[in-house]
Amino acid sequence: MSTPTNPAPEPDPVVGVDSVLDIHRQLMAELNDASMTADGMPPEDEEPDTIQRLLAVIARENAEPRDGFEPVPFWVACVFGTLLAWGGYYLGTNTADFRKDVFDRSDLRMPEGGSAAANVPDPDPQTLEELMKIGGQKFQAVCASCHQPNGQGKPAENIPPLDGSEWLVGDQASAARQCRIVLYGLSGPVTVKGRTFNGVMPNQGNIMKDYEIAAVLTYARNSWSNAADKGKPPAITAATVRAARAKEGTRKTNGTQPVSAPELQKLPLDYSDSGATPTPEKKDEKKDPPKP
Ligand code: HEC
Structure with a gap:
């Protein structure tokens, strides 16, 4: 059946057709013209030709x-x-x-108390100034949440003050006792400034290094109204902490073996662990060129 309003242009396969639009238009015209089969589809023999022409144009225009x-x-x-x-x-x-067996990881193990970077020894600050600087940072990071930045503690929560504490500057104070409190933790009743506290002071010996413990204790001993090391060489250095560890032998620093106030009081106030002051070799080491 032909439609006069849509005259089909001469079918001219591919050649001369410039765009998909053109061929589409052309095909539509052809389809309109073509005699349909009963099911409304164009006769079968026309299909391959139609599709091939369309594909040919598409392929030519958009080379995939x-x-x-x-x-x-x-x-x-x-x-x-x-x-x-x-x-x-x-x-x-x-x-x-x-x-x-050529690459043996155990070669990489750190010496006791060694630092993470191989062969770089821990710092070993000796002056009050250095210890206070490191200790101040450590105190804020570790101790201040309980003992408060102003050293007043939280009496309502059984946390004793450090400012003016007899365990730091008074008649219970000794370096050996203080090292043990921080190394192993303290539990059981303890009297501070006329009040008895009964809380749990957490161990730091498995977390903090010797020089850090020395620094944080020096900070607590010399902050607020405390001035334990005023005008003297600082009483606690890494060597003091190391000596306390050595003396306590296998005592665990993981909090399972805290010290108690009565136990500390068995250590006379003038007691100090052997090796608590820097050994001569250690002093010689310090004469090495100063670090920048
Ligand atoms: C989780 C809270 C907490 C943290 C953190 C903490 N303490 Fe304590 N500390 C306590 C409690 C509680 C006691 C009392 C323990 C008792 O009752 O036996 C105490 C007791 C002490 C004492 C002896 C008593 C006194 O008041 O002088 C010292 C010294 C001390 N702490 C120092 C430190 C230092 C230094 C640090 C940081 C390295 C620190 N504490 C971190 C809770 C804490």
């Missing part, structure tokens, strides 16, 4: 990039080959025949 089998460029092959050869050579010369 294809997954290719282009040969690997020569220079890529060269670079890759060189790297591979170098890698093989490197493995061959550096792996000691892939023996599993």
Whole structure:
């Protein structure tokens, strides 16, 4: 059945057709013209032709990039080959025949009290100024939440004050006792400034290093109204803390073996752990060129 209003242009396959739009228009016209089959579809023999023409135009206008089998460029092959050869050579010369015992991780273990970076010794501050600086930072980070930045503690929560505490500056105060409080923690009743507290002071010995404990104690001994080390060399350095650890032997620093006030009181006030003051060798070490 032909439609006079839509005269079909001369079918001219692909050649001379410039755009999909053109071919579409052309096809529509053809379809309108074509005799339909009973089910309303164009006769079967027209289909391949129509679709092929459409595809041909689309393919020509938008040339799709294809997954290719282009040969690997020569220079890529060269670079890759060189790297591979170098890698093989490197493995061959550096792996000691892939023996599993050649690289022994236990060689990397830190010495006792060593720092994370291999072979870099911990700092060992000796002056009041240095200890106070490190100690101040540590105090704010570790102790202040309980004992408060102003050293007053929280009596309502069983946390005793440090400012004016006899355990830091009064008649219970000794370096050996203080080191043990911070190393192992303190539990059980303790009297501070006329009041008895019964809380749990957490152990720090498995968390803080010796010089840090020395610094934080020096800070507490010399802050607020406390002035235990005024005009003297600081009483507590890393060596003091180290000596207390050594004397306590296998006592655990993980909080399972805290000290108690009565136990501390068994240590005479003039008691000090042997080795608590820097040993001569240690002093010699300090004469090494000062660190920047
Ligand atoms: C979780 C809270 C808490 C933290 C953190 C804490 N303490 Fe304590 N501290 C206590 C309590 C509680 C006591 C009393 C323990 C008792 O009743 O036996 C105490 C007791 C003390 C004492 C002896 C009593 C006194 O008041 O002088 C000293 C010294 C001390 N702490 C120093 C420190 C230092 C230094 C730090 C930081 C390294 C620190 N504490 C961190 C809770 C804490």
